[in-house]
Amino acid sequence: MSGKVRLSRQTMLLGILGVLLVVMALRFLPGSSGSSTGGGDAAVDFLAQEVPALEMAVLTPVPEETPGNARNPFVYGPKPTPTPDTRPRPTLPPRPTRPPRPTPTPRTVRTADGRVLPPPPPFRKKYIGYFGPEDRPVAVFREGKEVKVQVRGGVLDDVFIVRDVGFNAVEIGFVGYPEEVTTRVEIEK
Numbered sequence: 001m002s003g004k005v006r007l008s009r010q011t012m013l014l015g016i017l018g019v020l021l022v023v024m025a026l027r028f029l030p031g032s033s034g035s036s037t038g039g040g041d042a043a044v045d046f047l048a049q050e051v052p053a054l055e056m057a058v059l060t061p062v063p064e065e066t067p068g069n070a071r072n073p074f075v076y077g078p079k080p081t082p083t084p085d086t087r088p089r090p091t092l093p094p095r096p097t098r099p100p101r102p103t104p105t106p107r108t109v110r111t112a113d114g115r116v117l118p119p120p121p122p123f124r125k126k127y128i129g130y131f132g133p134e135d136r137p138v139a140v141f142r143e144g145k146e147v148k149v150q151v152r153g154g155v156l157d158d159v160f161i162v163r164d165v166g167f168n169a170v171e172i173g174f175v176g177y178p179e180e181v182t183t184r185v186e187i188e189k
Contacts, residue, residue, distance in 0.1 A: 120174040137165040
């Protein structure tokens with residue numbers, strides 16, 4: 001029962017609001033007969049007036065000179081002449097210089113019998129990997145487009161001895177030099 005009462009109250013309120021909207025629209029919309037602004041079809045009367053021509057001198061008047069030494073604070077005066085700085089410029093401290101690089105002395109190699117050998121030649125090949133069984137791995141080297149392979153203990157170019165082949169690097173010895181004189185060549189990444 002309360003649902004019917006609520007529905008009828010809502011319907012009654014909506015009806016009242018609708019009637020109020022229609023009355024307001026008829027009364028206040030322009031061109032309607034109930035408008036309170038007066039005659040809606042009456043022409044608007046206006047009086048045309050002439051606009052005077054403006055001159056630039058009137059817009060930006062030239063400031064008048066003031067008597068005496070007084071200056072008008074609202075007018076920019078001439079820029080002051082800067083006073084030259086007669087003090088001498090400070091002397092900059094000298095820039096730090098790097099000490100000269102020492103000239104490396106060539107590394108000489110002394111053999112067990114007392115001979116002095118020149119430094120070993122540089123190894124220019126790149127180690128690119130290995131293959132083969134664990135007890136006899138084969139190292140792979142590249143120089144330019146040329147690829148060479150060599151087992152542990154083998155000689156490359158009659159100068160370089162492959163002393164050890166590892167996963168990340170190889171130990172290279174030199175023909176005619178003691179076994180302790182080696183260079184380590186890392187794998188190329």
